[in-house]
Amino acid sequence: MPVTQTLEADVLRLQDPELAEILMGELARQSTTLQLIAAENFTSKAVLTALGSPLANKYAEGYPGARHHGGCEIVDVAERLAVERAKALFGAEHANVQSHSGSSAVLATYAALLRPGDTVLAMGLPFGGHLTHGSPANFSGRWFDFVGYGVEAESGLIDYEQVRTLARTHRPKAIVCGAISYPRHMDYALFRAIADEVGAYLIADAAHPIGLVAGGAAPSPVPYADVVCATTHKVLRGPRGGMILCGGELAERVDRAVFPFTQGGAQMHTIAAKAVAFGEAATPAxxxxxxxxxxxxxxxxxxxxxxxxxxxxxxxxxxxxxxxxxxxxxxxxxxxxxxxxxxxxxxxxxxxxxxxxxxxxxxxxxxxxxxxxxxxxxxxxxxxxxxxxxxxxxxxxxxxxxxxxxxxxxxxx
Missing domain, CATH: 3.90.1150.10 (Aspartate Aminotransferase, domain 1)
Incomplete structure (x- = not known):
């Protein structure tokens, strides 16, 4: 079949041997070294197949049933499948699977809940916070007033009393619980209680633990957070990308913050690959x-x-x-x-x-x-x-x- 032939690696070797050699070189590097980067993983061949599929050709701005381009009837099915699988996997009322990355998922979440100049309480960067948690080099630090919480000097664990004190002092519009270099579970219930005390939204940046959550090996932030931002790679073993989980009352605000506010056309091949990964993550294996x-x-x-x-x-x-x-x-x-x-x-x-x-x-x-x-x-x-x-x-x-x-x-x- 002509379509099948275009998906063969041999096509790349014939047409662009220089780039094919680069790709094979990277495969050789991955196969002969130990990948210990905490944010990386290997996808399944099924995920790679979806990424290299004809869905990469389709422009699909908007959402299923309400696209700005014609010919989206098939990719609509793929996105609906990804959404339904994500909702079932994490027990969420709503899922947006269009975010291109974890950072873009956080950006859209801030856009949905905040206005420039709002105060946000998040883990300080020296203690494990992410760039999107208030770095001055990032949109977060330029657009919002971030206050950073830290960890206890002796234990290295989050100082929840400090979190509560800072929340009472600064009355943030949102509190972010999440980190990129904190190896312990977070107390989502306590974060929820602090957020409720000061009338703040609770945003869980679960980019790292979300795969463990899917496999039942870590507590879920979904029952506690107003919005959960995550990546679909890392432990989840999907394609490089992001997603947002939230309650039904915030669904429209989140969707509009993703498109048209922060992104254009959805990457349908990546969304299809996310659907594959969500299906794999729902298995006993x-x-x-x-x-x-x-x-x-x-x-x-x-x-x-x-x-x-x-x-x-x-x-x-x-x-x-x-x-x-x-x-x-x-x-x-x-x-x-x-x-x-x-x-x-x-x-x-x-x-x-x-x-x-x-x-x-x-x-x-x-x-x-x-x-x-x-x-x-x-x-x-x-x-x-x-x-x-x-x-x-x-x-x-x-x-x-x-x-x-x-x-x-x-x-x-």
């Missing part, structure tokens, strides 16, 4: 995966602590952990460089109560590849060996290559 992600993170955390790294909050409840490499005599950026040379790919992050960088890593991708607790213990030992002695990087690189080779992300490739 995904629930087992989500719990294994957490189990792996706990073992990795224990292994790294035993090797002398200082873990913020003392461990993890999720797929993520953050660590201070200072006890091994390295700053975060130098540590990341050494680990990258050995084939272990991860990020740095801000550490609370100090102008230093630590390491942020996660177990979602390794778990997708089929690795378990034994492999996490092996990774912890490799990790520490490289950080203690840069000369061990070459030996570690070969061991990393062997480990990755035993657990390929796409076994048939």
């Amino acid at each position: 995904f629930a087992a995966y989500a719990h294994q992600v957490v189990a792996n993170a706990k073992v990795l955390a224990e292994g790294l602590a035993a090797e002398g790294l200082a873990l913020t909050t003392g461990g993890t409840d999720t797929h993520m952990l953050t660590a201070d490499t200072a006890p091994l005599g390295l700053d975060g950026r130098s540590a990341r460089g050494r680990l990258a040379a050995a084939g272990m790919v991860l990020d740095t992050c801000a550490l609370p109560h100090g102008d230093v960088r630590g390491l942020r890593l996660g177990t979602a991708a390794l778990t997708t590849q089929g690795m378990g607790e034994a492999e996490m213990s092996q990774v912890a030992k490799l990790f520490a060996a490289v950080l203690r002695n840069e000369a061990d990087s070459k030996r570690a690189r070969e061991e990393v290559r062997d480990l990755a080779g035993r657990f390929p992300p796409y076994p048939d490739e």
Whole structure:
């Protein structure tokens, strides 16, 4: 069939061998190194197929049944399917699946609930907050008056008394609970109570834990937050993109904030891929995966602590952990460089109560590849060996290559 032929990778090799070589090079990189970036994962082949489908050709501004372009009767079905699957998966009254990213989902949520100049209470960036939580370099910090809450000095856990005090003092229009480098569950019920006390909206930025929520391995913010913003990649294993969940009373405001206020045409191939991911996440196999992600993170955390790294909050409840490499005599950026040379790919992050960088890593991708607790213990030992002695990087690189080779992300490739 002609359509099928256009979907074959061989077509790219024939027409644009230069780019095909780049794509194959990236697949080789992913297949021979350990992907420890907490925000990354491997999608299924079904998700990749949807991303490369003819739906990429369709312009579809608007929403199902109310598009600004003709010929949308098929893509309307795809979007409705994605919406219904998201609502069922997370128990939400309304879902918008058009956001191009987690940041654009947050932008649309602010647009739906706030006006420029409104006060917003969110986790401070030095403590794990995201750029969209008030960075002066971001639209959030330029358009709104952000107040940042932090963590307790000794435990590294969110200082909920500070949250309550700041809320009472500043009377914010909205409170954001969510972070990019906080490895513990958040107390959504307590955030809800504080928001109700001061008459604020509660926005949950669940970009990181939403996949664990889908698999029943983390508490859900949906029953507590007015709006939940999330990504569809990370632990959820879908395409790169965002989504918004909310109650029915805010549905129209959220939809209008996405389109036409902050975005134009929906990416229908990505929405179809989101539908695939939501369907996969509703299975018992995904629930087992989500719990294994957490189990792996706990073992990795224990292994790294035993090797002398200082873990913020003392461990993890999720797929993520953050660590201070200072006890091994390295700053975060130098540590990341050494680990990258050995084939272990991860990020740095801000550490609370100090102008230093630590390491942020996660177990979602390794778990997708089929690795378990034994492999996490092996990774912890490799990790520490490289950080203690840069000369061990070459030996570690070969061991990393062997480990990755035993657990390929796409076994048939």
